[in-house]
Amino acid sequence: MFTAAALVTILACAQKPPEHGTVIADPQPAPPLHLADQTGRAFDLAAQRGQPAFVYFGYTHCPDACPTTLTDWARAKALLGSAGSRVRFLFVSVDPERDTPEIAARYAKQFDPAFVGLVVPTAQLDGIKTAWGFAVAHEEMPGMKADEYGVSHPAGVFFVDSDGKMTFVFAPGSKPEEIASDLKRLM
16 A cells, blocks of 8 residues: 555656756756846846746847747747746847847847846856856858848757756757646646
């Protein structure tokens, strides 16, 4: 005969892991992310404990991946219903030459009023790239004027659980239904 605790353990182990990305086998605390929001107030990812978060590094002039990702977030959040409001959605620009905190906030909020838009200042960019393990580079793109540029940035979305640990990286191109399904498993 199983005790209630044993049954809970068995059921927890039977739950399928998220399928649309990479599970981090040994989750560690998410790297620091201390930035100013559009009002000048400090935003600290570590202070968000208790609420899971998506963290996506991109830029507001992005022609494809960034608007697609944020559109998919909005659809996934809607699919989750009231549970969607328990997740923080953070768009973090890695293009401080063109993006300000105000521009990033406005950009993120056009997809959903609850989305947060932040910008990594030039002085912090190298440290954040190293801590989070990604590269950023200016790149010429077909059809752009000489003074315009694209920015290569990570395509995956980092998931930070309610304990502040990075536990999963969503694969680029995950569909809203896939995101919502995996979020249910991660929350």
